[in-house]
Amino acid sequence: MKLQExxxxxxxxxxxxxxxxxxxxxxxxxxxxxxxxxxxAGASGVVVKAQVLVGGRGKAGGVRLATxxxxxxxxxxxxxxxxxxGITVRKVLVAPASDIRHEYYLGAVLDRAAQRILVMGxxxxxxEIEQVAKEQPDAIVRVHAHPHLGLLDFQARxxxxxxxxxxxxxxxxxxxxxxxxxxxxxxxxxxxxxxxLAIVRERAADGTETDRLICLDAKITIDDSALPRHADLETxxxxxxxxxxxxxxxxxxxxxxxxxGTIGCLVNGAGLAMTTMDLVKRAGGEPANFxxxxxxxxxxxxxxxxxxxxxxxxxxxxxxxIFGGITRGDExxxxxxxxxxxxxxxxxxxxxxxxxxxxxxxxxxxQAAFQTAESLEAAAAQAVSAAxxxxxxxxxxxx
Amino acid sequence: MSILVGRETRLVVQGITGREGEFHSRQMQAxxxxxxxxxxxxxxxxxxxxxxxxxxxxxxxxxxxxGANTSIVYVPAPAAPDAILEAVDAGIGLVVCITERIPxxxxxxxxxxxxxxxxxxxxxxxxxxxxxxxxxxxxxxxSIHLEGSVGLVSRSGTLTYEVVQALTDAGIGQSTCVxxxxxxxxxTSHLDVLQLFANDPETHALVLxxxxxxxxxxxxxxxxxxHLRGIPKAAFIAGRTAPEGKRMGHAGAIISGGSGTAAxxxxxxxxxxxxxxxTPGQIAQLLAAQGVAxx
Numbered sequence: 085m086k087l088q089e090x091x092x093x094x095x096x097x098x099x100x101x102x103x104x105x106x107x108x109x110x111x112x113x114x115x116x117x118x119x120x121x122x123x124x125a126g127a128s129g130v131v132v133k134a135q136v137l138v139g140g141r142g143k144a145g146g147v148r149l150a151t152x153x154x155x156x157x158x159x160x161x162x163x164x165x166x167x168x169x170g171i172t173v174r175k176v177l178v179a180p181a182s183d184i185r186h187e188y189y190l191g192a193v194l195d196r197a198a199q200r201i202l203v204m205g206x207x208x209x210x211x212e213i214e215q216v217a218k219e220q221p222d223a224i225v226r227v228h229a230h231p232h233l234g235l236l237d238f239q240a241r242x243x244x245x246x247x248x249x250x251x252x253x254x255x256x257x258x259x260x261x262x263x264x265x266x267x268x269x270x271x272x273x274x275x276x277x278x279x280x281l282a283i284v285r286e287r288a289a290d291g292t293e294t295d296r297l298i299c300l301d302a303k304i305t306i307d308d309s310a311l312p313r314h315a316d317l318e319t320x321x322x323x324x325x326x327x328x329x330x331x332x333x334x335x336x337x338x339x340x341x342x343x344x345g346t347i348g349c350l351v352n353g354a355g356l357a358m359t360t361m362d363l364v365k366r367a368g369g370e371p372a373n374f375x376x377x378x379x380x381x382x383x384x385x386x387x388x389x390x391x392x393x394x395x396x397x398x399x400x401x402x403x404x405x406i407f408g409g410i411t412r413g414d415e416x417x418x419x420x421x422x423x424x425x426x427x428x429x430x431x432x433x434x435x436x437x438x439x440x441x442x443x444x445x446x447x448x449x450x451q452a453a454f455q456t457a458e459s460l461e462a463a464a465a466q467a468v469s470a471a472x473x474x475x476x477x478x479x480x481x482x483x
Numbered sequence: 484m485s486i487l488v489g490r491e492t493r494l495v496v497q498g499i500t501g502r503e504g505e506f507h508s509r510q511m512q513a514x515x516x517x518x519x520x521x522x523x524x525x526x527x528x529x530x531x532x533x534x535x536x537x538x539x540x541x542x543x544x545x546x547x548x549x550g551a552n553t554s555i556v557y558v559p560a561p562a563a564p565d566a567i568l569e570a571v572d573a574g575i576g577l578v579v580c581i582t583e584r585i586p587x588x589x590x591x592x593x594x595x596x597x598x599x600x601x602x603x604x605x606x607x608x609x610x611x612x613x614x615x616x617x618x619x620x621x622x623x624x625x626s627i628h629l630e631g632s633v634g635l636v637s638r639s640g641t642l643t644y645e646v647v648q649a650l651t652d653a654g655i656g657q658s659t660c661v662x663x664x665x666x667x668x669x670x671t672s673h674l675d676v677l678q679l680f681a682n683d684p685e686t687h688a689l690v691l692x693x694x695x696x697x698x699x700x701x702x703x704x705x706x707x708x709x710h711l712r713g714i715p716k717a718a719f720i721a722g723r724t725a726p727e728g729k730r731m732g733h734a735g736a737i738i739s740g741g742s743g744t745a746a747x748x749x750x751x752x753x754x755x756x757x758x759x760x761x762t763p764g765q766i767a768q769l770l771a772a773q774g775v776a777x778x
Contacts, residue, residue: 194587196667196697196735199594231591272586274667309560310586339732354665354732355639355694358721363762365724374725376732379640407641407648409610409624410503439624439644460645461762 085306086137090177091320092302095271096278101263102256102298106179108135112161118178119156126289127180132159135175136168137325144168149181174324183287185295187280188247189213190257192229192264194274194307201229201265205243209280235265249297253283256297271317272310277303329395336388338377345370346471348393348402348431350386352377352411360405363460369468372399380410386419387426394428400474401432403467405460408439415441417448424452432470436463485614485659486634486679486686487577487605488516488553492618495520495542495551495575497558497566499531503581504557507622508532511555514625516618520545542573555611555620556580563607564589571602579620580606580670590668597670604670608733610640610662623647623660631656631778633770634680636673637692638665638699638733642721645763646692653767654777658686665694665733673703681710688715688775690766691757695722696736696743701751708755715773717766718757720745 087095090108097103105122109115119130134146141147146168150156156178166173187209195202205225208216216223225246229235237258244257260281268276278299286294311318323331333340339354343361347369351357354376361371373396377389393399406416416437424433436457437445449456455470457463494511498504499521509532512518520539521531527540539545542554554570556563556578563582570578578597585607597604605612611621615628627644629651637643643662650657661676663669673691680686689711693700700720707716723745725731727738738744749759758769771777 194591194667197699197702199591199668201588201591231595269588272588274587307587309584310588313561313586341726341729341731343726351641353639353641354736355637355642355692355721356645358694358725358731358736359642359645359719359763361725362721362723366761371724374729374731407644409641409644410622438648439627439641459764461764 085308085311085317085321087304087306087320088135088137088175088322089133089302090135090175092304095267095304096263096299096302099263099267099270101260102296103302104179104182104298104300106177108175108177109160110164110175112157112164115160115176115178116153116157119150120153122178122180123153128183128287129181130156130178131181132156132163133177133179134163134166134168134173135177136171136173137322138169138171141168146173171325182282182284182298182300184280184300185283185285187282189216189279190243190260190264190281191275191277191279192268193277195228198228200231201235201268203227203229203235203239203243203261203265205247205261207247209282213279229265234269235262237262253295253297257281260297260299267304271304272307272314273304274307275303275305279303329392332388333392336385338375338385338389338392340392341374342396343371343373345372346398346400347467348372348396348399350375350377350389350393350402350404352379352381352406356405356407360403360460360464363464364403364467367464367468369464369471372396382415383419383422386416387423390420390423390427394431399431401434401467401471403463404433404435404437405463406437406439408437408441411440413437413439413441413445414448417445420454421448421452432474434463434466434470436460485617486676486683487612487614487659487661488618488620489614490617492553492620493517493519493549493551494620495522495545495549495554497522497542497554497556497570499523499536499538500526501557505531507557508536510625511619514619516620519549520551542569542575546573546575551575553577553620554579556582558582560584564593567593567604568596571597571600576602578602578604578670579609579611580604581609581611581622583608585666587666587668590666594668594670605661606664606669608666609664609669610643612659612661614659615657621662623662627651628660629654629656631658632685632687633657633690633775634683634686634688635660635690635692636676637662638673638694638735639692639721642763643692646690646719646766649764650690650767653771655767655770655775656778658683665735667697667735673699674706677703677707677711688770688773690770691716691718691752693718693720693748694733694736695720695725695731695738695745695748696733698743700748704751704755704757707757712756715770715775716757717760717769718752719760719763719766720748720752
């Protein structure tokens with residue numbers, strides 16, 4: 085589960101990391117209020133940042149500066165309601181603008197191959213770390229945290245030194261690096277990223293200037309498998325940004341990903357679901373979704389999966405591919421019959437059920453006059469040709 | 484011979500009294516696996532599977548009383564890391580963990596302990612291991628296998644069944660089929676299993692089933708290029724059409740930052756001498772084309 089930036093910042097603050105104050109606003113007036121508070125407290129300006137779970141919001145115009153409360157209200161009214169990569173902006177974070185002297189990258193991520201937490205740092209902050217990794221791999225310092233002891237002080241010092249930091253910033257960076265790993269462990273995150281970690285110049289009322297190392301942006305992803313033991317994090321799920329279909333899938337424990345094609349897929353098992361999509365594509369069709377009903381799914385799960393698929397108006401054909409192991413084929417077949425009876429619109433269906441109780445499944449499907457296929461290749465080919473028929477009928481009707 | 488499980492396997496089932504645990508224990512027993520013990524804290528002294536299997540409170544007791552050398556874990560995710568560690572501490576050499584949704588950072592902590600004890604973990608979130616005709620430790624349906632000499636390793640569950648069924652239908656038998664699991668952190672990798680097969684005198688051909696995400700298939704391919712040149716090899720990678728940045732069901736199946744793509748895996752496997760199939764059904768043909776006998 086991805087966290088919004090303002091939630092990610094809360095977790096950093098809770099771990100004692102330096103994060104500039106700021107608050108979320110959902111209306112331009114509210115944004116103006118927060119801006120006024122920050123300006124009164126001495127900020128030279130504010131930054132208004134769209135809170136969306138997709139990247140590239142800066143390029144899309146979702147991050148803007150303002151110098152007065154009125155200005156902040158105007159900027160917020162432009163950002164709120166705008167669409168970034170298909171997501172409508174409903175919240176903005178209003179934070180003090182910073183006089184940035186230098187930007188760094190610091191992140192902690194689960195390293196699958198090493199089976200440890202990997203801490204990465206780079207003096208090239210503010211840009212995508214993947215890009216730095218590709219273009220100048222030597223510009224990134226990498227250290228693996230100990231699986232039981234976490235990131236040790238000497239390791240954090242190694243990272244801070246490699247960033248080229250000096251003076252008080254050095255010990256501040258050590259604290260940030262250790263803090264990132266603590267945030268990761270405490271929250272079962274698989275990514276905690278601060279980009280940029282920045283040295284900013286602050287001016288006191290008497291005109292004295294101090295440079296400070298602070299976390300200017302934060303990205304955190306939580307391991308979905310760990311959410312049951314983090315009820316506090318579950319409440320931070322952004323339901324506004326969750327598609328209703330995705331929400332229903334999550335509640336039914338169905339793995340569902342919406343795609344752009346016309347052939348709906350209903351499969352048991354993630355690897356087989358991907359393979360089914362691949363074969364649809366290979367047969368000349370376009371899958372409308374990835375859908376894995378999981379192991380041991382029962383009739384009601386199948387009915388819910390059918391609803392999810394049919395909610396997409398572009399779906400013209402449904403391809404069902406079940407290899408029974410824990411899942412019983414007859415149970416799925418009954419679910420299909422039930423689901424078809426309740427179906428909101430008639431869509432051709434191609435069903436392939438093999439494995440556990442496949443014979444009983446065949447009987448049920450035959451009685452209900454379902455179109456069936458024996459092999460996965462044949463099922464994909466039949467689904468694609470059915471989709472073409474639907475398309476040509478629609479074209480004929482439109483003529 | 485075979486790898487990991489066989490006639491010498493003496494299995495203890497952790498969580499034998501649970502719904503899943505009991506159901507699959509019966510299936511394993513029916514397949515011919517020697518299920519010698521079960522554990523469930525608080526139910527020690529009872530008997531499971533119609534009185535045929537003694538239940539113990541701890542794995543230590545089960546090992547002492549029955550000489551169990553392999554364990555299978557069916558306990559729910561919150562208790563599964565502890566169950567793995569208990570088995571390892573009791574001297575079990577091979578632990579197969581079926582449980583899904585174990586937090587990845589739990590596995591980060593578990594793995595060094597497993598390694599230090601010299602034990603091997605298969606999984607978590609895996610369908611287990613079957614050596615056809617000898618032993619089944621897991622949930623792979625027994626009926627799909629045929630005894631033979633093809634070694635198979637896969638990250639998937641039902642996709643594995645699909646491939647095994649296709650091999651069996653084509654008359655190509657298997658020495659051992661290993662489902663290593665789809666999680667980001669797993670006990671045994673594709674590479675580990677290839678190395679075991681390389682030392683098995685009864686495995687004469689290999690099938691590798693992979694998925695998008697991570698770099699395990701590439702690492703296995705790099706080793707195979709140097710060590711498995713003369714052996715017939717076929718592979719299949721699921722997720723050629725998967726979009727970037729989306730987790731395709733398995734926590735480990737995600738293309739991120741342009742890495743973990745199917746194309747990269749296919750290229751690495753082909754460079755290592757694997758014939759890469761475009762459909763699961765093609766694998767049998769690709770093996771036959773390399774001289775693997777069909778019965």
